[in-house]
Amino acid sequence: MQLFKKLFKKSFIVTSFTGTILFAGSNTGITIPYVDFPMKEGKGIYSTKGKCNMCHSFGYVINQGPQSRKFWYDKVIKMITVFKAPIKTKKDIETVTNYLFENYGNGELE
């Protein structure tokens, strides 16, 4: 019994100590900054918002800088084939590509 008590006491101390280390920083009020990537208003914005923001922020698009229509079309196809973005119809692919090109394009088709 004495041994049990001793062990219990030891493990209690170890547990409390570990707890202190693990949760030591939890009440220091760390706030994670919220970064907003507003989308330009334009035809097809709602389709694009629904289809392109479900896995990552729109920052991925904005950070590419102005690009050609082919670039945006290829990106949309890449998202579908590589990452399984649920964009099923040709019409949706066109709508999203056109939105991206009209608002984040460089005027070049190729």
Ligand code: HEC
């Ligand atoms: C099913 C999830 C998913 C959807 C939906 C999705 N993406 Fe992505 N996207 C990813 C992943 C995963 C990456 C790679 C992330 C990384 O490398 O950190 C990525 C990366 C990107 C990049 C960075 C460049 C690159 O080629 O990796 C761009 C631009 C991009 N996506 C645009 C889009 C656009 C436009 C749409 C809408 C048509 C879209 N994404 C929809 C998953 C998705």
